[in-house]
Amino acid sequence: MKLRYNFGYFISEGFHSIFTHGFMSFAAVCMIVCCLLIMGSFSLVAVNVDHMLGDLEAENEFTAIVEETYTDGQTTQLQAAIRGIPNVASTTYVSKAEAMAAFKEGREDNELLNDLPDDVLRARFRIHVVDIERMKETASQVEALDGVAKIRAEFEIAEGFVVLRDIAGAVAIILVVILLLVSLFIIANTIKLATFNRREEIAIMKMCGATNGFVRWPFVFEGMLLGLAGALVAFLFQWGVYSLVANAVTGSDTMSLITVLAFRPMALRVLGAFVGTGLLIGTSGSVLAIRKFLQV
Amino acid sequence: MIRFKEIQKAYDNGTKALKGVNLRIDDGEFVFLVGPSGSGKSTIVKLITAEEAPSGGRLMVNGYNLNNIRPGQVPFMRRTLGVIFQDFRLIEKKTIQENLIFAMRAIGASPRETRKRVPYVLELVGLEQKAGCRPTELSGGEQQRVAIARALVNNPQMIIADEPTGNLDPMRSLEIMMLLERINELGTTLLVVTHERELVDRFSKRVVAIENGRIISDETGGYYNDEVTI
Ligand SMILES: Nc1ncnc2c1ncn2[C@@H]1O[C@H](COP(=O)(O)OP(=O)(O)O)[C@@H](O)[C@H]1O
Numbered sequence: 341m342k343l344r345y346n347f348g349y350f351i352s353e354g355f356h357s358i359f360t361h362g363f364m365s366f367a368a369v370c371m372i373v374c375c376l377l378i379m380g381s382f383s384l385v386a387v388n389v390d391h392m393l394g395d396l397e398a399e400n401e402f403t404a405i406v407e408e409t410y411t412d413g414q415t416t417q418l419q420a421a422i423r424g425i426p427n428v429a430s431t432t433y434v435s436k437a438e439a440m441a442a443f444k445e446g447r448e449d450n451e452l453l454n455d456l457p458d459d460v461l462r463a464r465f466r467i468h469v470v471d472i473e474r475m476k477e478t479a480s481q482v483e484a485l486d487g488v489a490k491i492r493a494e495f496e497i498a499e500g501f502v503v504l505r506d507i508a509g510a511v512a513i514i515l516v517v518i519l520l521l522v523s524l525f526i527i528a529n530t531i532k533l534a535t536f537n538r539r540e541e542i543a544i545m546k547m548c549g550a551t552n553g554f555v556r557w558p559f560v561f562e563g564m565l566l567g568l569a570g571a572l573v574a575f576l577f578q579w580g581v582y583s584l585v586a587n588a589v590t591g592s593d594t595m596s597l598i599t600v601l602a603f604r605p606m607a608l609r610v611l612g613a614f615v616g617t618g619l620l621i622g623t624s625g626s627v628l629a630i631r632k633f634l635q636v
Numbered sequence: 637m638i639r640f641k642e643i644q645k646a647y648d649n650g651t652k653a654l655k656g657v658n659l660r661i662d663d664g665e666f667v668f669l670v671g672p673s674g675s676g677k678s679t680i681v682k683l684i685t686a687e688e689a690p691s692g693g694r695l696m697v698n699g700y701n702l703n704n705i706r707p708g709q710v711p712f713m714r715r716t717l718g719v720i721f722q723d724f725r726l727i728e729k730k731t732i733q734e735n736l737i738f739a740m741r742a743i744g745a746s747p748r749e750t751r752k753r754v755p756y757v758l759e760l761v762g763l764e765q766k767a768g769c770r771p772t773e774l775s776g777g778e779q780q781r782v783a784i785a786r787a788l789v790n791n792p793q794m795i796i797a798d799e800p801t802g803n804l805d806p807m808r809s810l811e812i813m814m815l816l817e818r819i820n821e822l823g824t825t826l827l828v829v830t831h832e833r834e835l836v837d838r839f840s841k842r843v844v845a846i847e848n849g850r851i852i853s854d855e856t857g858g859y860y861n862d863e864v865t866i
């Protein structure tokens with residue numbers, strides 16, 4: 341009992357079928373392109389938002405004000421203690437003079453301030469955290485240390501960013517899952533129509549003694565080719581659309597705050613994700629579609 | 637080789653199509669299966685091709701025990717059979733030659749094997765001139781000869797024809813039967829389902845008669861002739 345699998349035959353059958361069912365193939369590719377484009381655009385926006393949030397997060401820090409009576413030596417010890425707390429990314433020491441200079445900056449016109457001695461303000465540490473979500477916890481740990489007079493932080497802003505990022509992430513995942521299911525359904529139905537058109541041929545093949553695998557392969561290749569074609573077309577469109585939008589955003593004055601990532605460094609990953617998703621949708625769609633036809 | 641032992645067949649809707657059929661066909665035989673419409677002839681064909689499973693009894697086809705055949709084995713059992721239907725079942729958008737190649741490729745034959753085998757079977761059925769035609773360009777008799785060529789192309793042990801002449805005029809029907817007889821003489825076992833009495837009586841073959849899901853006679857030499865003498 342020998343099984344000869346001739347993949348050249350399957351591929352040429354798959355190709356042939358794509359052209360003989362031209363309209364359905366065109367529709368299927370269009371669906372894959374649409375789904376991938378929606379998915380891709382959303383993901384790229386999400387990546388950009390995440391990137392910007394990352395920037396903002398980096399600026400998130402809180403300030404620990406040092407007890408007035410502390411000497412330089414004690415302050416150095418305090419800095420070491422702060423650095424020892426988990427979730428502390430970095431600490432920057434701000435001396436009394438530096439604090440005063442920073443305070444006076446932008447207030448040069450105010451004559452009252454000119455006469456103030458340099459040591460009116462207390463020395464302080466600017467502390468960056470690793471995980472913005474645990475900022476409050478870290479801040480109270482710092483506050484508990486001896487020599488820390490008080491903590492100054494904008495927890496509301498930090499929490500706002502976290503909530504925003506979490507919502508964006510959840511929405512992205514939900515949308516992508518929904519879109520994946522929709523495109524899978526559409527591909528399965530497209531190939532189901534193709535198999536329906538060829539149920540006679542399938543019946544004849546089965547009557548002649550073709551194995552299920554043999555009957556399935558050309559359809560699987562057809563699905564894979566459709567997925568691949570859709571992925572490549574979607575990639576080119578994505579590139580074009582992304583560049584247009586990026587140019588518009590960076591060129592506009594009102595949106596100058598938004599930084600847009602360049603497409604090229606992400607191109608390979610986008611292409612990989614599209615090809616992978618396209619192949620997956622195409623293959624699983626065709627397998628789903630012909631399951632029923634093989635039960636003879 | 638076919639063995640039916642007390643075969644019962646009830647369809648899902650409850651119809652009892654076969655009620656204890658015993659039938660033995662040995663290699664090399666030519667057998668007519670006759671009976672009125674609805675008597676269970678096509679059900680017998682579907683059991684042999686494993687399109688349907690028996691509800692009871694024991695069933696062997698060409699060495700395969702169909703009572704407990706694994707699904708993966710069914711295609712290989714089918715390769716020992718060639719099947720012909722009343723409605724030809726050719727692929728209309730393929731040429732005659734492509735139809736035959738399609739049947740060979742379906743079981744994994746290489747292009748070289750098809751180039752050797754296809755002209756041979758086309759000549760056997762007398763259609764070597766029509767290799768490039770499409771089924772719609774042929775007469776009914778010619779289309780059925782293509783179907784016979786397709787059944788033969790994978791060199792089966794047995795050919796099963798379910799009312800192969802049902803759509804043909806008497807002259808073409810006779811030609812088809814003579815072609816099937818010739819194929820049987822070349823060594824292939826033949827089971828031909830029909831209800832055309834003149835046709836059966838022209839050949840001196842074994843005739844199995846079925847009625848209402850039961851075999852009512854199994855004799856050689858023309859079933860309908862016997863009926864007249866009773
Ligand atoms: N798929 C089916 N489902 C239910 N009943 C069927 C099916 N196929 C055939 N039958 C019934 O089984 C009986 C025998 O049918 P069949 O074998 O096709 O007879 P024949 O080929 O001799 O005309 C008939 O009563 C028919 O209605």
Ligand SMILES: [Mg+2]
Nearest residue numbers: 677678679798
């Ligand atoms: Mg019938």
